[in-house]
Amino acid sequence: MNPIANRHKGDREVMQTSAKRLTKMTLLAAAVLLAALPAAAREVPDVVEIAPLAQYYEPVVFDHSMHIEVAEDCSSCHHQTTGTPMLDENCGRCHHAPRTSGAAACAACHAIEPFSAETLRAKEMDNRLYHRDKPGLKAAYHQNCLGCHAEMGGPTGCQDCHGRTEAGDALFNAGAYAPNPAAAAGHH
């Protein structure tokens, strides 16, 4: 994917997992446009459609403003990149001062393919102590969202946040693709 283009996209995460070339070009153009806007013009969005990984599940329509109300502060999700200090003490050891980088989107730092051969080789070459174990984009979302939901009593079912697509039903052998109950009973 293209993390550089993503970095300037502000709050919108609209990359596709297996982006076709055309989509990529359109996104690149959008990213350039967004980057050209002055920082003040980039407003905090009320709703964010999280679509980069949608395949077996629909994109998540994320109620950003509601989460702003319930979250401790921006750092709960955005680390220190939106100007509030880091909450994780392990990160705070190095990241003393908040840094408004404009990279508010998770996809700016968390790779869609965290285990590609290139990523792994780069990690092996990098001897720095931290960031070696940075989760990929899918894990960054789920660990953060689901972790908090479990703590705060939010919804934790897969389809509470994103409906399953037909491809997802096929993968899970569920819905229209569910195994024949009679055959299943006979199996036992």
Place this chain on the structure above:
Amino acid sequence: MKGISRRRFLAASLAGGAATTLTLSKQAIGAGAFEGYPDGMGVLVDLTRCVGCRSCEAACNKEQNLPAPAAPFDDPSVFDQTGHGGQKRRTDENAYTVVNRYEPEGQEPVYRKFQCNHCNEPACLTSCFVNAYTKTREGAVIYNSKVCVGCRNCMIACPFQVPAYSYSSAFDPVIKKCIFCYDTRLKYGKPPACVESCPQEVMTFGYRKELIKIAQDRIKARPGKYVDHIYGENEVGGTGWMYLAGASFDQLGFDTDLGKEPIISNVKDFLGTVPMVLAIWPALFTGFHLLAKKKDHAGADHSSHNAQEDAEQ
């Protein structure tokens, strides 16, 4: 002249036998020191992250073209299924990976994924007399079902009870197990399907040696969260798949009595003596026999022997 040649023959066979034994036993000892290929890949499974969604099972089923499951993959009732003797679900010919639920005392339920652990020195491989198994450079333990004769030694040898048998196939039953998605992914540098499917990144794919560092870092960074042990770092000589957990491993269905030695070490001492017995004993005892004979009937023996050898020439 003839006496000397016999002595020479005996000495040579003894020396040869000894040399063979030494070489073989050295090889056998060397095998125990194998710690996996330098660039071998592995997976670090962090059980504190698993939420039991079974996406990995679904992804494995699709990737390996396995038959449809008896119940949908999002059906949580499978966690309550028990088989013989109340044991939880196991991998079989139709499922190379299964997720089970454990309830350690005073803690939230823990979900644990099972699959082949891809040992550095696999017991299945060493037990297979037709050499069906291969430990690839990438770290996968794969097998050639074309040469498998169905003896099921590997099922007995495996300390994790992983290889399954296709009992349902009447004419061509073979061993079936997780192959680290070797054919379709690993050999092209891609992570296995289960790893890619996991929403929580329970599984971290990478160079095995890097994963050990990552695991140590996680334990160090969150001391209260993890038990200070990386299961598989040293167990049975080290496994490609390793585990971190927040509860003691014996409460999560892990065998914590396996020890650090590869399974082959249990029989290596015995196997080391086999070449010695085969190579040295015949020569040695033939020597004793001939010497004893020579002493008893020195003259007669010499003459008859000479006559025999002359006849042969």
